[in-house]
Amino acid sequence: MKDYTNYTTSDLILDDSFRRWVLKNPPDESNFWKEWLTANPGQSENVAIARQFVQNMHQAHELLTEEEIQHELSQLTKAREVKEIAFTPVLNRISWLKQAMAAVVVLGLAGILYYTIQTKLNPPAAYELRKSQWGEALVEIENEGTGQKTVDLPDGSQVTLFPKSRLSYPKAFASAQRAVNLSGGAFFNVTKNPKRPFLVYANELVTKVLGTSFTIRAFDKDAKVEVIVKTGKVSVFSAKEAGAETNAPVLSGLVLTPNQQVVFDRKELNMKKSLVSLPEPIAPETQKAAFTFTNTPVNEAFDKLSNAYGVTIVHDTSVLKNCEISAEFTDESFYEQLDLICKAIDARYGTVDAQIVIYSKGCSTN
Structure with a gap:
């Protein structure tokens, strides 16, 4: 079995097994290349470019002429700002596979390099790249x-x-x-x-x-x-x-x-x-995070609010042990409820790593 580890884009395009996988996808080739891609994730970009090139060549083989090859090469040459690229006519009316292969040879030094450069400057969307990789x-x-x-x-x-x-x-x-x-x-x-x-x-x-x-x-x-x-x-x-x-x-x-x-x-x-900017209750949609607190320990109020929204509220229970809250919440948002509770006990809060942290000096027993 060949060692494809260091294959370039052009190497892949010229490989018989790779082209069979792209164009016909037989089970044995499909299994091999999927496993190889999994083992060599760094080759995914080369594979995506080579797959697209082979597919494009296959789709265009009936229309490909020597004149068109020359024109395409000229356009690619201008795009790369290369002054001179030697070109030897190689195409006659031969089978499409030989025609495609000849085109790859002709355009390999110019077209593939240009396409690779352009792809790196304007990489294909991750979505399209993955579709190609999944194969x-x-x-x-x-x-x-x-x-x-x-x-x-x-x-x-x-x-x-x-x-x-x-x-x-x-x-x-x-x-x-x-x-x-x-x-x-x-x-x-x-x-x-x-x-x-x-x-x-x-x-x-x-x-x-x-x-x-x-x-x-x-x-x-x-x-x-x-x-x-x-x-x-x-x-x-x-x-x-x-x-x-x-x-x-x-x-x-x-x-x-x-x-x-x-x-x-x-x-x-x-x-x-x-x-999130507007936390929502994690209870079923038919229920609201509505609370009525009457001389309720504030530690208990924070716990209820935390459980209702699935948001961790870090608070020192020993510091807040003497703090109580009396309030009724119905349509207030999570942050509105938090604001009102903190104001009632002269506390403040901050957000640290997606958690609410309560800062307070506690409450007097008088």
């Missing part, structure tokens, strides 16, 4: 309308796809995991299955869950990628660092709980975890 028949749903679109997945999970968004996934999920590919925004309500993690690939992030509901916003042209949790827990990884952790039936990485979010800055390449 199997995928179901693709696109929401071209102005309203939301519901998508039912093979495992019973449901996705609400936002406008101008796309979702692709296998017809049947693998036995070890359930993976989908997202471009745009969507709300996921995932069927619980601890033995088969559910993975959402969206731009530079991978979101892993065992069963929960959450929102992802990952539009190709946006500067940031957001993951917002409604119920349950999710873990978020950089796509480059996910590795084998995505297959494990446990949550690791950056773990988010209800009303928490992570924002990935695509320019600075960093993730920031925080609370």
Whole structure:
């Protein structure tokens, strides 16, 4: 078996096995290249470029003429600002495979290099790149309308796809995991299955869950990628660092709980975890986080608020042991309730690592 470890884009294009995989996808070739890609993730960009080139050549073989090859080479030469490239006519009316191969040889030094340079300067969207890497028949749903679109997945999970968004996934999920590919925004309500993690690939992030509901916003042209949790827990990884952790039936990485979010800055390449701007009760929608406190210990009030919204409120129970609160909350938001409680006991709060921290000197017993 050949050692493809150091193969370049042009090496892949000229390889018989690689072209059979791209054009015919026979089982033995498909299995080999999928395993090889898994073992050599650093080659994914070369593979994506080579696949696209082979497919384009295949689609255009009947129209390809010597004159067109010369014209294309001329255009590529100008684009690369190369003064001179030798060109020897090699095409006659031969079979399409030989024609395509000859074209690859002719354009290999100019066209492939130019295409590679352009791809690095304007990299293909992560969504398209992953579709190419997965290399199997995928179901693709696109929401071209102005309203939301519901998508039912093979495992019973449901996705609400936002406008101008796309979702692709296998017809049947693998036995070890359930993976989908997202471009745009969507709300996921995932069927619980601890033995088969559910993975959402969206731009530079991978979101892993065992069963929960959450929102992802990952539009190709946006500067940031957001993951917002409604119920349950999710873990978020950089796509480059996910590795084998995505297959494990446990949550690791950056773990988010209800009303928490992570924002990935695509320019600075960093993730920031925080609370959402408007936390919602995690109880069923028919219930409200409504409280009536009558001379209630403030420690108890904080605990009830924390449990209702799934937000950790860090407070020193010994310092607040003499503090009580009398109030009735109905339509107030989480932060409004927090403000009123803190004002009543002359305290303040801050947000640290997606948690609320209460600062207080305590209450007098008089």
